[in-house]
Amino acid sequence: MKTKPTANGRIIAIGDIHGHALALRALTRAIQPSPDDVIVTLGDYVNRGPDSKGVIECLIELRDSCKLVPILGNHDEMLLDARNDRYAYDRFVMSGGKGTVDSYGNQKLNGIPASHWRFLESCVDYYETAHSLFTHANFCSYTPLQHQLSSVLRWTGIDEMEICDHSSGKVAIVGHAAANEIRDHGTCVCIDTGCGFGGVLTAYEPATKTIWQVTEGGEIVVRNDRQSDQSAP
Template sequence: MGRKLVIGDLHGGLRGLVQLLERIDLTPDDQLIFLGDYVDGWSDSANTVSYLIDLSRQNSCIFLRGNHDDLAHKWLETGELNQKWLEHGGQSSIDAYRDFTDEQLEAHMEFFHQMFNYYKDDENRLFVHAGFTNLHGPDYEYHDTGYYWDRTLWEMVLSLDPDLKKEDDFFPSRLQHFKEIYIGHTPVTRIGKTKPFHKANVWNVDTGAAFKGPISAIDVETKELYQSDPVHTLYPGEKGRN
């Protein structure tokens, strides 16, 4: 029986992902759960998606939808150019796709189309890019965008009294539905952390690969951590999303 490994935001940092998987010593028995944002940042956005498509033929992979993936998918399918997207990494994805064939583009659009908004495993753990807002849980969301844009779940977790227990009356309803929740989307570097950060029953695995941080992974059973080098050091001369 292999490991269940959760991997944080990639942002086109294929060299970091390859290095991370080498340090994990990945085997075909391991399951990989990717928390989204595969594109927008470093110059390998398109190549990262190609690599993930190939990886899914070797390993059991769950690919969750990130906000950057959604924006890139819309551009690939319709040519829609969101100005904010261009300002926050979108141009790097446009550049990365310039020499792709129609066949390659079709395969990538299918990859984006098949992503999950969230995933629940048989141990009652939730995996989602950003969060959810409905007090009854993610199955009751009114709008899909919350799964890959919402930051309120993470902000709520950070504001919790550390002495508050799950059985207490004021423990947030959103957190009571699951044994653990794994998210990305908001880099933990914003709170001065360089490794996946845990509070209450939430793990944030986005360690800022789009900026000055590494790509990170966590074994959900043992909580063993793995990290690449800071991704910007693997792309000298590039700015990423800085």
């Protein structure tokens, strides 16, 4: 997916959220997105945390204040697959999905409203600008984004493949592989800082290397810090 942002808008990526609505709402308040801004969420909206329902509600609301580009994560893909497959449902629950189901107040998936299913179905595989590319997990260096395998885009962490420059020459912004700090490899930046594992939720603006970080409970840790190598607590 390619979209040309407006001249005055920022492009900001948000890492894996994993059911932590308090963190997401605190982060968006810190960012204060405007209608000209593009917010790219890197996926994994559900599982592990206590309020996947609240996360998706927040993302749907966010569309009213900026241009939201939601990328599909592997946990979100598991939830979509779980609708019609008993074994996919069991896999989903075993991968942290019980908290997701509980947040909707139902032991199965029929508590999830149609608007939330539509949101998940609207998520894209990737996002691309003039200088950056965004995926949930990874990319194949020599393959155009529109031809990338979903197994690479959503399931293969940057620690599972050699990190190489993409043939486009663009800097990749990814999540999926949780760590206690942002990992900036020059041509690839991983901003999954462990939200859902006791870490923090990170937002990152590639053009300026500005970062914002909040705890899972919504406490601001870093605001508008341009040093991308800050460690999360």
